[in-house]
Amino acid sequence: MILSDLVTLLEGEVLFPEADLDREVPCAFASDMISDILMCTKEPTLLLTGLTNNQVIRLSDMIDLIAIVFVRGKKPLQDVIEMAEERGLPIITTKFTLYRCSGLLYNAGLRSCKI
């Protein structure tokens, strides 16, 4: 699956226009706890989360994130969007819940990130 397929599936909104949506998404991880997300050291992954503060973007400096999907209609503040843009990290918001997003993506064949 590439990122643009995911945006369609989750009825998402891409939060900055130049985001690279042709990126291949190999796997995903979902959590609202930072230490949980930091378990993803084995491979680059998509992240689904309800966290929208700057530390979520900072996480992508530590582990390699393909993109971030903000669930439950959450939208980060402009300075956080700019942090993602500086890093070329696509960020997407969707009205769907974390559970629904995970279900839809899993059904579409997206596997869980190795931890």
Next chain:
Amino acid sequence: MRVSAVVRSEVMPEYRFVAEGFEDAVRKFEEQKPEAEVKTQFVIPEKDFNTAGKGSSELKNLLKRLGVDSVVLRRIAVASYEAEINVAAHSKGGIMYSTVYDDLIHVRFEDEGPGIANIEQAMTPGYSTADDLVRELGFGAGLGLPNIKKNSDAMRLVSAAGSCTKLEFLIYFAKIS
């Protein structure tokens, strides 16, 4: 001054961990004290979650330029980030010292206190003393120290209530055969 009091204050509770298979390598490193290739340091202010994580991010960039493998890079960055957040979230501020050697990295964190009352409890996955501000940001899962241990080849934590905390870890760039 009573001598026993001095002795007691010098012997602080300590937690040590060396990953299986790394015992000889770590002992050799501690005995030989090899020459450092690169040294950096980074100030971690108290409760500043705009700055927190920058030191680890810069360290990862430096090691990337030095050609360290990406999986090892992520382990180093995660261990360092968790420690950096711990200093910002739980202490009055501190400093992160990174020393790069030929085949490994040593990262040391020293803070201004107030120290850890029970190290064993702090090492237990799920145990957390994080306040509401810290939890709101998504921290406080009680996995910080366990995550550092999980990603390190060796780790040492020294602390006591009312004292400063010192945490250091070693991560080798390649597997030791």
